[in-house]
Amino acid sequence: MSIKVSSVEEEYRWLRANPHRCPDGREGEWEFKSQALTFEAHDELSVKCKTCGHETVFDFDISSKFPQELLDALKEMGKQ
Ligand SMILES: [Zn+2]
Numbered sequence: 472m473s474i475k476v477s478s479v480e481e482e483y484r485w486l487r488a489n490p491h492r493c494p495d496g497r498e499g500e501w502e503f504k505s506q507a508l509t510f511e512a513h514d515e516l517s518v519k520c521k522t523c524g525h526e527t528v529f530d531f532d533i534s535s536k537f538p539q540e541l542l543d544a545l546k547e548m549g550k551q
Pocket residue numbers: 491492493494498499520521522523524525
């Protein structure tokens with residue numbers, strides 16, 4: 472399952488808003504481990520629950536933010 476976001480900030484907001492439901496019923500804050508950007512404009516965040524140690528990967532779909540960034544990059548190249 473991928474989560475549609477429009478910015479990296481939104482990814483971190485999503486992580487804070489969706490804590491781990493730990494097996495013992497507590498809510499665990501996600502600790503950031505690593506990040507991998509795929510060619511399909513998906514940002515895979517590896518995280519670990521600070522409370523119970525559960526590790527998982529969240530797949531964020533950031534393709535919606537790409538067109539404007541590409542345009543900006545092209546504009547920058549055009550200035551040179
Ligand atoms: Zn947990």
